[in-house]
Amino acid sequence: xxxxxxxxxxxxxxxxxxxxxxxxxxxxxxxxxxxxxxxxxxxxxxxxxxxxxxxxxxxxxxxxxxxxxxxxxxxxxxxxxxxxxxxxxxxxxxxxxxxxxxxxxxxxxxxxxxxx
Amino acid sequence: xxxxxxxxxxxxxxxxxxxxxxxxxxxxxxxxxxxxxxxxxxxxxxxxxxxxxxxxxxxxxxxxxxxxxxxxxxxxxxxxxxxxxxxxxxxxxxxxxxxxxxxxxxxxxxxxxxx
Numbered sequence: 001x002x003x004x005x006x007x008x009x010x011x012x013x014x015x016x017x018x019x020x021x022x023x024x025x026x027x028x029x030x031x032x033x034x035x036x037x038x039x040x041x042x043x044x045x046x047x048x049x050x051x052x053x054x055x056x057x058x059x060x061x062x063x064x065x066x067x068x069x070x071x072x073x074x075x076x077x078x079x080x081x082x083x084x085x086x087x088x089x090x091x092x093x094x095x096x097x098x099x100x101x102x103x104x105x106x107x108x109x110x111x112x113x114x115x116x
Numbered sequence: 117x118x119x120x121x122x123x124x125x126x127x128x129x130x131x132x133x134x135x136x137x138x139x140x141x142x143x144x145x146x147x148x149x150x151x152x153x154x155x156x157x158x159x160x161x162x163x164x165x166x167x168x169x170x171x172x173x174x175x176x177x178x179x180x181x182x183x184x185x186x187x188x189x190x191x192x193x194x195x196x197x198x199x200x201x202x203x204x205x206x207x208x209x210x211x212x213x214x215x216x217x218x219x220x221x222x223x224x225x226x227x228x229x230x231x
Contacts, residue, residue: 009157035221040125041223042120042206042221042222042224043206043221044221045218045219092159092160102148102165104150104162104165105160105162106161107159107160107161109158109159110158
């Protein structure tokens, strides 16, 4: 079974703090994703990575950055947290066979971030 | 550009009743279509997906969905609801044939199952 783990289930931070969310997958997947999930909006893609040190912007990258130094680990960074970044953050991975658009994504349990 | 519309943010059914969760999509090329389920305090997991071939797709836990190109729909059904089906369900679309990583998720439908 693919396992995607996220470093924290719940996080409380203050406005202006730098926040690191970490995600690790154990199935040697090429592709990794960060989404935020908000009620009524579904999941929105923040960034994705298709290889080590490679990253691409998703639909809502503003205020976020990412890092992928190792294949199994994909970090999301909030450089200066703001209250409108209070949300649920979901990490996902997929195999990466070249047919990415039809691949199943495997999700972590999520990190619920509250920015005060 | 792709988009997904899920009709109804909340659906309530009685245990044993039919479950029908509606999903309509738009896509400029043949789509790949997915249903994911999210149980409380968990991430999403795949229920089923349509890529090519048979338009009626069977998934886990007795769910199935039918791809209807003429109606641009991919509705999710289950003949008899169980209490354990209470969860949030997400329809998603990605564009086939063009490669790429973009999967668009619907806003989600929360299913309530009454005893």
